[in-house]
Amino acid sequence: MTLVVDTSKLRTEAVRKYATVSCNDPRQPQIRLTVGGKLRHVVKVEPASLILRGATGADLVGKLTFSKGTDLDITVTGGTAAKNLIYVGDIVEISAGEKYEIQVEAPKALVPGMLRDILNVEIVCSDGVIRTTSIPVTVDHQAPISVIPRGNIVFQRKDTDRLKVAGSAPVKRDLQIYSTAPGTRFNITSMTMEGTPENLFRLSQREIRSGERYLVTVEVTEPRPERSIRGTLRILTDHPDMPEVTARVYAQFGVPTPIRRPVTVPGKKPVPSLKVPGKKATAIPGVPGIRLSPTVDIPFKPTPKPKPKPKPVIPDKLNSGQKPG
Numbered sequence: 001m002t003l004v005v006d007t008s009k010l011r012t013e014a015v016r017k018y019a020t021v022s023c024n025d026p027r028q029p030q031i032r033l034t035v036g037g038k039l040r041h042v043v044k045v046e047p048a049s050l051i052l053r054g055a056t057g058a059d060l061v062g063k064l065t066f067s068k069g070t071d072l073d074i075t076v077t078g079g080t081a082a083k084n085l086i087y088v089g090d091i092v093e094i095s096a097g098e099k100y101e102i103q104v105e106a107p108k109a110l111v112p113g114m115l116r117d118i119l120n121v122e123i124v125c126s127d128g129v130i131r132t133t134s135i136p137v138t139v140d141h142q143a144p145i146s147v148i149p150r151g152n153i154v155f156q157r158k159d160t161d162r163l164k165v166a167g168s169a170p171v172k173r174d175l176q177i178y179s180t181a182p183g184t185r186f187n188i189t190s191m192t193m194e195g196t197p198e199n200l201f202r203l204s205q206r207e208i209r210s211g212e213r214y215l216v217t218v219e220v221t222e223p224r225p226e227r228s229i230r231g232t233l234r235i236l237t238d239h240p241d242m243p244e245v246t247a248r249v250y251a252q253f254g255v256p257t258p259i260r261r262p263v264t265v266p267g268k269k270p271v272p273s274l275k276v277p278g279k280k281a282t283a284i285p286g287v288p289g290i291r292l293s294p295t296v297d298i299p300f301k302p303t304p305k306p307k308p309k310p311k312p313v314i315p316d317k318l319n320s321g322q323k324p325g
Contacts, residue, residue, distance in 0.1 A: 007039055015039045041069040043123050043133055050119070052086070052106050053140040055181040057241070060106040060139060061089075064121075065099065072125045073097030079121035086117050086137055097126070109141040142180040144242045149175070153233070155220050155251040163223045164254075170202065170219040177235065177245060178213040185211035186239040193249065196231035200224065201249065203233075224253045 005017055019033045044067045052060035068074045074097060079088040089103035104119060119135045159171045179186060191203045202219040218233065228251065235245040 003035055005035060010039055013039050042072055042125060042131060043074055044069045045133060045135055049136045050104060051138045056109050056112050056141045056143055059108050062104045063101055064104060064135060065101050067099045072127055075124045076100040076102060077122045077124055079119050082118040085115050085139060106139045112141050112143045115139040144180055144184055144239055145177060145186060145245055146180045147175060147177055147245060152248040152250050153218055157252040157254055160220055160251060160253050170221050172217050172219040175216040177216060186237045188214055188235055188237055190236045192234050194232045194234060196229055218249060220251055226253055228252050
C-alpha cells in the first residue's frame with residue numbers, strides 16, 4: 001500500500017494526515033493509519049503573510065526575508081503582484097545562496113481602505129529548478145484618526161427597555177478615538193449630536209493618553225414612544241488633516257401595546273368579550289391614564305351557508321325497461 005501526501009499547498013513544517021483502511025477481519029474491520037512527519041521547505045519566508053499599515057497620504061513599506069530550508073542554495077531573482085497593487089523594491093543579498101531580503105512597497109492612497117494582493121516571488125535553486133512562492137499581502141491605508149468600533153453605534157430594544165423602570169441607570173456605548181500613525185497628536189474640541197430629540201443622548205469624554213487616545217461615551221437617558229431614532233455624532237478635532245470624526249447613532253425603543261377593540265362585521269353583531277375572573281386591569285406602558293381590562297377575545301366564525309338540495313333525477317323511459325308504444 002502506498003500513501004501519497006500532496007505538500008504543494010502546505011505552509012507549515014509539521015504534517016499529520018490520517019487514512020482509514022477497510023478489511024474483512026470481523027474483529028477489526030477498519031484500521032486507522034496516521035502519517036506524520038516534518039516538511040522541509042526549500043525556501044522559508046518570514047513573515048508568512050505581510051501587512052502594510054499606515055497613514056493614507058504616505059507610502060507604505062514592508063520587508064520579507066527568504067532563507068533556504070534544505071541543502072539547495074537559493075537566489076531570489078524578482079517578484080510580481082497578481083493585482084499590481086504592490087511592487088517589489090530593492091533585493092538585498094544578506095548571505096550568498098542562503099538568505100535574501102526584499103522590500104515591498106505600496107503607493108499612497110487618497111481615501112482610507114484595505115486592499116489585498118498576492119506577491120509571487122521567483123527563486124532559482126542550485127539544482128537548476130526555478131521555484132515560485134506566493135505570499136499574501138494586506139495593504140491597510142488608515143486615516144490619521146481611527147475609531148473603534150467602526151460603523152454604527154447601536155442601542156438595541158432589549159437594552160433600552162430597562163429605562164422604563166424608574167431609577168434605572170442610563171444605557172451607554174463607548175467609542176475609542178486614537179491616532180493611527182506614531183507621533184500624530186490631536187485634541188477633541190467639541191462634540192454634538194444632530195438629528196435627535198434634545199437631551200435624549202448624553203455625551204462625555206475621557207482622556208486615556210494625552211493627545212493620542214480618547215474614550216467617548218454615548219448614553220441614552222430616557223425611554224421614547226418612537227419605534228427608533230437615528231442621529232449623527234460629530235466630533236471636532238484640532239488635527240489639520242482630519243478636523244471632524246463622524247459616527248451614526250441608532251437607538252431602538254419599545255412601542256405601546258395596542259388596545260384591543262371588538263371586531264364588527266357589517267350586518268353582524270359585535271364579537272363579545274369574556275372577562276377573566278381573578279385578574280385586575282393593567283396599565284399600558286407609556287400611555288398614562290388608560291388601563292387595559294383583561295379580556296379573552298372570541299373569534300368570529302361566520303355561519304356556513306346551507307348546501308343546495310340536489311335535483312330529483314327522472315329516469316328515462318327507454319332505460320327503465322318499458323317497451324316503446
